[in-house]
Amino acid sequence: MGLIWLIGKRLLYAVALITAVLVLNFSLLHLAPGDPADVIAGEMGGATAELLAEIRALYGLDKPFLVQLGLYLQRAYQGDLGMSFYYNLPVVDLILQRLPATMLLVFTALSFATVGGTVLGVLAARKPGGFTSSMVTLLSLVGYAAPIFWTGLMLIILFGVVIPIFPISGLYNVAKMATGLSRAVDIAHHLVLPSFTLGVVYLALYSRLTRASMLEVMQADYVRTARAKGARERTVYLRHALRNAILPVVTMAGLQFGSLISGAVLVETVFNWPGLGTLVFESVIARDYPTVLGVLFFSATLVIAANLVTDLVYRMIDPRIRLQD
Amino acid sequence: MAAVESVTRSQSARRPGADAWEIYRQSPTAMLGLVLVLLISVLAIIGPLVYPVDPFEIIWAPMSAPGTTERALLGTDYLGRDILAGLLVGAKATLIVGLTAAALTVIIGLVIGALAGFYLGMIDEILMRVTEFFQVLPPLLFAMVLVTMLSPSLWVVAVSIGVVSWPPTARLARAEFLRIRNLEYVTASRASGVRQGYIIWRVILPNALPPLIVSATLTIGTAILFEAGLSFLGLSDPNVMSWGLMIGSGREYMLDAWWIVTLPGVMIFFAVLGVSLVGDGLNDAFNPKLRRR
Amino acid sequence: MSVLKVDHLCVDYRSRAGHIRLVDDISFDIQPNKTLAIVGESGCGKSMTALAMMRLLPDGATITKGVITLEGDSLTDLPEAQMRDIRGASMSMIFQEPMTSLNPVFSVGEQIAEVLRLHTDLDKQQIREKVQALIRSVGISDAGQRSSAYPHELSGGMRQRIMIAMALACSPKVLIADEPTTALDVTVQAQIFSLLRDLQARTSTAIVLITHDMGVVAEMADDIIVMYAGRLAERGSVETVLSRPAHPYTRGLIDCVPHLQLGSNISHKSVTEIPGVVPALETIGAGCPFASRCGLSEERCEAAMPELSEVRPSHQVACWNYQET
Numbered sequence: 051m052g053l054i055w056l057i058g059k060r061l062l063y064a065v066a067l068i069t070a071v072l073v074l075n076f077s078l079l080h081l082a083p084g085d086p087a088d089v090i091a092g093e094m095g096g097a098t099a100e101l102l103a104e105i106r107a108l109y110g111l112d113k114p115f116l117v118q119l120g121l122y123l124q125r126a127y128q129g130d131l132g133m134s135f136y137y138n139l140p141v142v143d144l145i146l147q148r149l150p151a152t153m154l155l156v157f158t159a160l161s162f163a164t165v166g167g168t169v170l171g172v173l174a175a176r177k178p179g180g181f182t183s184s185m186v187t188l189l190s191l192v193g194y195a196a197p198i199f200w201t202g203l204m205l206i207i208l209f210g211v212v213i214p215i216f217p218i219s220g221l222y223n224v225a226k227m228a229t230g231l232s233r234a235v236d237i238a239h240h241l242v243l244p245s246f247t248l249g250v251v252y253l254a255l256y257s258r259l260t261r262a263s264m265l266e267v268m269q270a271d272y273v274r275t276a277r278a279k280g281a282r283e284r285t286v287y288l289r290h291a292l293r294n295a296i297l298p299v300v301t302m303a304g305l306q307f308g309s310l311i312s313g314a315v316l317v318e319t320v321f322n323w324p325g326l327g328t329l330v331f332e333s334v335i336a337r338d339y340p341t342v343l344g345v346l347f348f349s350a351t352l353v354i355a356a357n358l359v360t361d362l363v364y365r366m367i368d369p370r371i372r373l374q375d
Numbered sequence: 376m377a378a379v380e381s382v383t384r385s386q387s388a389r390r391p392g393a394d395a396w397e398i399y400r401q402s403p404t405a406m407l408g409l410v411l412v413l414l415i416s417v418l419a420i421i422g423p424l425v426y427p428v429d430p431f432e433i434i435w436a437p438m439s440a441p442g443t444t445e446r447a448l449l450g451t452d453y454l455g456r457d458i459l460a461g462l463l464v465g466a467k468a469t470l471i472v473g474l475t476a477a478a479l480t481v482i483i484g485l486v487i488g489a490l491a492g493f494y495l496g497m498i499d500e501i502l503m504r505v506t507e508f509f510q511v512l513p514p515l516l517f518a519m520v521l522v523t524m525l526s527p528s529l530w531v532v533a534v535s536i537g538v539v540s541w542p543p544t545a546r547l548a549r550a551e552f553l554r555i556r557n558l559e560y561v562t563a564s565r566a567s568g569v570r571q572g573y574i575i576w577r578v579i580l581p582n583a584l585p586p587l588i589v590s591a592t593l594t595i596g597t598a599i600l601f602e603a604g605l606s607f608l609g610l611s612d613p614n615v616m617s618w619g620l621m622i623g624s625g626r627e628y629m630l631d632a633w634w635i636v637t638l639p640g641v642m643i644f645f646a647v648l649g650v651s652l653v654g655d656g657l658n659d660a661f662n663p664k665l666r667r668r
Numbered sequence: 669m670s671v672l673k674v675d676h677l678c679v680d681y682r683s684r685a686g687h688i689r690l691v692d693d694i695s696f697d698i699q700p701n702k703t704l705a706i707v708g709e710s711g712c713g714k715s716m717t718a719l720a721m722m723r724l725l726p727d728g729a730t731i732t733k734g735v736i737t738l739e740g741d742s743l744t745d746l747p748e749a750q751m752r753d754i755r756g757a758s759m760s761m762i763f764q765e766p767m768t769s770l771n772p773v774f775s776v777g778e779q780i781a782e783v784l785r786l787h788t789d790l791d792k793q794q795i796r797e798k799v800q801a802l803i804r805s806v807g808i809s810d811a812g813q814r815s816s817a818y819p820h821e822l823s824g825g826m827r828q829r830i831m832i833a834m835a836l837a838c839s840p841k842v843l844i845a846d847e848p849t850t851a852l853d854v855t856v857q858a859q860i861f862s863l864l865r866d867l868q869a870r871t872s873t874a875i876v877l878i879t880h881d882m883g884v885v886a887e888m889a890d891d892i893i894v895m896y897a898g899r900l901a902e903r904g905s906v907e908t909v910l911s912r913p914a915h916p917y918t919r920g921l922i923d924c925v926p927h928l929q930l931g932s933n934i935s936h937k938s939v940t941e942i943p944g945v946v947p948a949l950e951t952i953g954a955g956c957p958f959a960s961r962c963g964l965s966e967e968r969c970e971a972a973m974p975e976l977s978e979v980r981p982s983h984q985v986a987c988w989n990y991q992e993t
């Protein structure tokens with residue numbers, strides 16, 4: 051009962067946030083310089099008179115602002131984010147085509163970062179002055195300071211020219227026309243560099259965070275209790291300490307989902323990965339505002355969903371907040 | 376009022392000044408960061424004076440490798456423009472936008488966080504909801520949208536970066552204000568009827584400064600990265616040379632001419648590295664107890 | 669036949685700043701079904717002695733001299749793997765801080781079950797039953813429900829009961845209780861002590877009880893050792909030491925507790941405190957560490973550390989000027 055109530059409350063808040071994003075989108079369409087119809091047509095005054103008239107009718111651009119907003123929200127809730135006049139497709143269709151590639155990239159990178167970061171962090175915490183620990187420090191400095199798109203380009207030079215073992219562009223090899231398993235392998239092969247580029251930044255961060263958190267937790271009284279029970283050092287680390295130490299990493303991963311998507315935009319552009327990032331890049335260049343805003347909306351929704359999931363995961367790990375709030 | 380002032384002063388006397396510098400000095404990485412930051416600032420300020428070459432001018436054969444011609448020590452790009460000139464002039468754009476954006480981030484974040492943490496109640500509730508809303512928008516994507524919808528000028532880029540990156544600063548400021556507002560000397564000055572504006576900015580703020588300074592420093596690094604990302608995507612002013620722009624426009628040629636994208640990236644790397652090392656150093660200097668983390 | 673014997677135990681702490689002796693030449697032994705109290709002011713090395721017995725000293729602290737034997741087997745040079753089999757099984761420990769000594773992310777039943785899994789061959793069902801029996805045995809009703817509770821859902825007294833259940837799960841020969849009630853309020857303290865007494869009557873476990881409360885000593889213990897600045901000040905049966913203390917420090921400690929001053933009117937005045945503070949361990953010289961606070965101190969006290977000498981059979985004291993009372 052408590053849990054259902056809680057999830058219900060969270061969902062309601064999520065809907066409110068999504069609505070707020072839609073309101074922001076709509077306001078941006080109006081704030082952009084020029085006639086909104088032109089903005090929506092995306093051609094800055096070059097659209098045909100019929101098209102403009104059609105847009106005005108569709109968006110009710112002659113009606114008061116609030117009415118227009120109401121219409122916009124209503125259509126959005128029905129799954130209609132407008133038309134991309136550049137691609138000549140409904141924005142939602144366009145986005146749904148590209149969404150899987152982005153999800154694949156983002157979740158691969160996220161898994162790599164969280165799992166790898168945790169492992170590195172735990173190893174580093176075992177010997178605070180040791181080799182792994184220094185590597186974590188170095189990695190976290192380099193991972194933070196190197197611009198992600200540049201890291202990607204450097205990897206392309208390395209693995210496209212110097213040691214050409216990974217494909218450097220696209221989602222799969224078009225020429226191969228592979229199907230089934232070999233297609234999956236092909237995609238996985240293409241995924242290596244982009245997901246590494248995107249993930250390594252966060253891996254660096256999470257390893258440092260895990261290390262700090264482990265070092266702190268290892269001082270806790272319950273770790274001493276675990277030892278006093280006769281538990282092996284391994285068990286003490288992985289069962290008693292890690293489960294507590296992972297909490298800040300979960301929080302951080304949730305908070306950073308938006309920045310992960312931002313990073314994906316750059317990584318996709320660098321590796322020609324056919325996801326939302328390349329879509330938004332192309333639409334920005336083409337001034338295709340409905341698509342640009344559509345991607346913003348979808349990404350924000352992903353972040354909201356990710357926050358919900360983080361919240362649940364956190365509650366699963368930490369019983370102390372299970373029934374609060 | 377005098378009482379409050381003396382309280383404030385006695386608090387700021389504890390503020391790590393000389394001590395912090397002592398600790399800072401002893402960290403080799405923090406000093407390396409400082410050196411990097413100073414070096415890059417000097418390059419940005421006097422580089423173009425000492426080496427007055429127009430980075431947009433075609434001066435030599437395209438894609439000449441570094442060291443192959445005296446006309447362009449670090450080689451030329453795909454059009455035959457001088458890379459060294461680009462790096463020097465680009466430093467200015469990158470740093471100016473980075474600093475302005477960071478300043479905006481801190482100002483917005485500080486004001487929102489301070490008001491929320493000081494007044495609590497409704498104001499806090501509303502401001503925190505707004506902050507949460509902004510945190511839902513992927514920052515770079517949101518900045519891209521803002522820049523596209525407005526116009527690609529340095530100002531717009533800086534403001535956009537500020538608008539998308541303030542929430543973490545606001546949360547930090549709020550937490551600090553919450554912590555400090557309940558300390559004895561603040562409660563005392565509140566009870567003695569001192570104006571609230573005075574308490575917020577003159578009593579609480581000075582004591583919240585150390586963590587905020589650290590966060591502001593790190594924000595500069597993030598802002599530089601944002602600026603670089605936006606220029607890389609071609610979303611900044613195309614008439615202003617910047618490191619990101621050099622990488623973005625040169626990337627199609629990079630397999631034949633690695634230096635076109637590598638060198639500006641190295642500059643960004645060292646600029647951000649320098650700033651973050653300074654940030655870490657300040658953090659250690661302000662919290663000596665927390666060192667080694 | 670003593671179950672546990674500590675012989676000339678020394679614990680040193682090494683750091684970059686130098687090297688100090690936290691526990692200096694402590695010896696005692698315990699019989700089954702008996703309780704030995706270790707008393708002394710804060711920082712005198714009681715916990716270090718206990719942790720040394722468990723071989724759970726914090727980083728930097730090591731046993732540098734002495735032997736600890738459990739039922740005739742030396743623990744001091746036992747390989748870590750075998751020591752683990754002893755911890756929680758033949759010898760277990762409960763700590764001062766019930767609030768933080770349990771792992772917040774596991775249910776208390778699970779934490780008790782872990783000891784059983786580590787040291788017994790019971791199957792799941794048997795473990796579940798044993799856990800419930802243990803929870804009942806420490807005086808907690810509705811054991812079924814409580815075993816699935818998380819530490820934060822229980823009061824401090826409850827948590828300490830759970831710690832006791834955990835410590836007694838494998839019927840240890842020796843139970844070390846390090847100030848088990850310091851963090852609890854007075855009524856709960858009394859409950860915990862009467863629980864410990866009942867359990868001892870049933871299991872004949874030897875208990876090492878660390879405390880700085882002479883009242884508790886009088887009620888609980890058979891023998892007592894008094895520690896000061898890492899050294900033994902006085903040792904003997906509780907009966908003798910409390911009624912006829914020989915060391916000025918012990919007398920000071922007893923004077924702190926009003927109702928122990930037999931035959932005198934309990935007035936506010938009679939409650940004294942030992943003047944002065946415990947010297948920092950690194951400043952202790954060759955002489956008696958208590959000299960700076962001792963009313964009977966004289967020249968030779970500053971010059972040389974008094975040897976442990978026999979006041980009467982099984983009553984020893986380390987003082988040049990001890991007084992037979």
Ligand SMILES: Nc1ncnc2c1ncn2[C@@H]1O[C@H](COP(=O)(O)OP(=O)(O)OP(=O)(O)O)[C@@H](O)[C@H]1O
Nearest residue numbers: 681690709710711712713714715716717726728949
């Ligand atoms: N982790 C540690 N590292 C180094 N020294 C320590 C550590 N913990 C305690 N000490 C030092 O060891 C000495 C003995 O401490 P110990 O904890 O044994 O005292 P105690 O008698 O248990 O006191 P209390 O009644 O406060 O629990 C003290 O001087 C203390 O400063």
Ligand code: SF4
Nearest residue numbers: 956959962969987988
């Ligand atoms: S040896 Fe001397 S200083 Fe130490 S307790 Fe005895 S009388 Fe006091």
Ligand SMILES: [Mg+2]
Nearest residue numbers: 714715716846
């Ligand atoms: Mg202790």
